[in-house]
Amino acid sequence: MSAAAVTGVTTLKRLSRVLFVEDEADIRRVAKMALERVGGLDVLACASAAEALESAALFHPDLLLLDVMMPEMDGPALLKQLRLLPELEITPVVFMTAKVQPGEIAHLKSLGALEVIAKPFDPMLLAGRLAELWASVPALSVSNDALHDGLEALRKQYAQSFDEKWQKLNDAWALAKEGDTEAQRLARLQAHTMAGSGATIGYPEVSRLAREVGHLLTLRDETGDRTGYSSELDSLIGQLRLATATSDEVSERLEYPQRANAIVKEGRLIYLFDDDAELSRALQLQLQLFGFEVETFATPNLLESALCARSPAVIVMDIMFQEGDLAGPCAIIASETMQRRSVPVIFMSGRGDLAARLEAVRAGGSDYLTKPVRVADLVERLDRLTDRFVEESFRVIVLHADAAGAERVAGMLRDAGLHVIVALETAQIPVLLTEVNADLVLMNNNLPGCTSLEMIGVIHQIDRSAILPVVLLAEVQTEVTHQDANAVLFEPTTARELVAVVAAWCKRYRAQRALMTMDGLTGLANHTLILQQLELESSRASRHQYALSVAMIDVDHFKRLNDAEGHAIGDRVLASLGRFLRQRLRKTDFVGRYGGEEFMVLLPETSGQAALERLDTLRREFSAIRHFGAKNVFSVTFSVGIAAFPEIKAAVNLATAADRALYDAKGAGRNCVVLTAAIVEETK
């Protein structure tokens, strides 16, 4: 089973507010408590139809739960009254009754009830039942037809009452013409209202003319000219009377909005402000090599206008700090618009003293680099700020035998930005654990077929999830005796508690895994992990019969570099190469530090020839990056050996073959890429 198949359906909106009408006090209390405590719902319980009618509109329920038999006004009659409130026109309704004859149920359903719940009912199951019913309501978006009718009705209504609106304006204008200032104010107000509503409802001509009228009335006010523009206004107001004759076609407007793009900032766009054109050009080239899109600006004005058009991910400012002078560029970033957009700013300055740094902090700088700026340092900060390697959201498997319960916790986690995979059956767990790179399992304590303790055992038996954290959701008053779960939460848990506990364990797990598999200097996969990955990729490649290339990369003359510049600089070069590879390869490629100055890259579904071309481009680009030593600026090259499956038949031998090719590359004079002979012969 694929992971997608078990992911829960996201409904437009979660059930949260229930209006409950029931005349029997005991039932009212029990149901209210059950819905609140078990379901986490917001419940307004009313004792009578009158009480419900009074507070329904303000409470704005998502769902109505109505008792059928009530004195004075029964459930169906109450529903009829509630439906008259515009807020409750389409609110789903569920009835509760002890009279459960088929005829009665059919009758209630014909009134539009989602379901009829029989009394007596189990209070512990009530919330779950309602959540289920809620999930079955088709998304609240209404069909195009219904919308069309709605718009059309509003438009007609507007046209019908338009003459009245116009009369009001015209009357006020007649008095204003005679010099009545209060009437002139009223006329302006009326024109303003019509300008706002006309085009919105579908009469753009109304808005246009009314705006014009308002504009001229304002001019009359401002110039104090009691007679000015009278004939123009007469004419405009005359035209306005007939303006509802032209309207937008409703059907033309019925295009559903495109899904709003939430991310406003452009991920890799950097604005570089530097008044030294040459320096700025050089920095631009260097940053582009790391995959950033860089626009340069020489004057504050240009920067400002560009900021209106596009919002960059980061602004880099090369700036001379005059004492206390925050004019120009600093003023821009300190401006309110910028603050609201919260674009981080990195300052580069020749001064490293506290006063200058303070200025930068006060101007809202996120970071501060002293010149000469090392490109690697700048890239590192840009990486951090642009979140290029922003951790993917935590992945949580929710194991819960009850669909409504699962959806409830899944919804809470999703709202917090976590990625949730719902499993309703224990049997799905082994598959999910191997297919989904989960960070945590959240499971209900009450599983069918096995105890939660046994389930935790199963999870930890699987290699991949041997240390995966497990959080238990237990019913209140359940005795949870074993210590194998990382945390236990008691139902009903709040979203805040749930998210806090789950996120904390996910975070800890990721950190733990990173420590075990990451290379400390470069942040890349370490030797162990990359060999595991090679095994996985090569078995996938031979199983599915697709190409897999393995590239071994080695920095040229690294020992010489270390001797000349020192180990610190050498380390920085390695870190910079690691970052460079990570950024310039595809997301599906895998990069690791094989050891020392050697890196390994796995390129799935890539032929040897394609890998050769790709790596050769990277080789050329990397050699163009300038590195800054203590005294010197230098460049660094690397050599690459590539081996590819299926040319190298035994996938296991790929690493050895790539290593041999690397040796050939070194022998060929370094700073080049060599494909293993086996392939070259075949491609010839």
Added chain:
Amino acid sequence: MKTLMRILHAEDDPDIQAIARLALVRVGGFTVLSCENGRVALDAMEEFCPDLLLLDVMMPEMDGPTLLKTIRAGGPFADTPAIFLTAKVQAHEVEQYLALGACAVLAKPFEPMQLAAQIRKIWAALVLNG
């Protein structure tokens, strides 16, 4: 921040009220309470518990800016995000609204089919920027 669900709309023009309701409830799927002026909106706040305020500027009794000022002065809704939906959108006016603590300004006349999407976009940006 939570999912945007409940919008309180203060607007005196019944035509705009009706079409905004159509745009927000039918198209957007939001729960909307429409109030005819700032005073009514203020009185309804506690019971309705809005996630977001959508405010007209010029209204009788209490206008939008006064309402926002009152709310921002303290109390349980001091941080509730507010958007102005108004025909008064000259640069200095917009600046005023933002200075009062509005998070965005939308212009009237507006496109009913796009209103919900625009508001969702603003909400998403708010969530994104904490």
